[in-house]
Structure formats: structure tokens, C-alpha cells
Amino acid sequence: MRVAMLTTTDNPHSPFDDFRAWYAYDVAAGYHTCDYLGRVTYLSHSLSEADYNNVVEQAIDEIVELNVLGNYVKVVKDLPE
Numbered sequence: 001m002r003v004a005m006l007t008t009t010d011n012p013h014s015p016f017d018d019f020r021a022w023y024a025y026d027v028a029a030g031y032h033t034c035d036y037l038g039r040v041t042y043l044s045h046s047l048s049e050a051d052y053n054n055v056v057e058q059a060i061d062e063i064v065e066l067n068v069l070g071n072y073v074k075v076v077k078d079l080p081e
Helices: 019-028 033-040 049-066
Strands: 002-008 074-076
Touching: 002 019, 002 033, 002 049, 019 033, 033 049, 049 074
Parallel strands: none
Antiparallel strands: 002 074
């Protein structure tokens, strides 16, 4: 299953491999990327896992396209199902 995450170009940590360190850096830098993503993502509890991932990836694509701060990037990883 393909999973996408949003990060910044200056964050040295992987949100996939070390989320706690990634998150600590993100918040300390003042980005609050998870909050930003949450504000622009419209989710429902009735979504399947695949649909949930698609909605999140679409929101990430929009953020990267707008890229207000100029440093957001999408990272993807194929995870075993």
C-alpha cells in the first residue's frame, strides 16, 4: 500500500522511520505540518483505509502545489499490506 506524508525540505528526520523526532523538529521549527494538513483535509470515519490514504494524499498534493512557505515536499513509501 502506498502512503504519502508531508514534510519540509529542512527536516532531517523521516516521518516514516522516526516520527517522534520528525514531529519534534517540525514543531520546534514552527511549521506545525500535521495541524496544517489536518486543516485542509476533509475526512470521514466511514472511509476505508485506501480511501483515507487517497484523501490525505490529495490534500498533500494541494499543499505542495501551493507551497506558501516554499519548503513543503511530499514523500511516499510503499508499505506491506
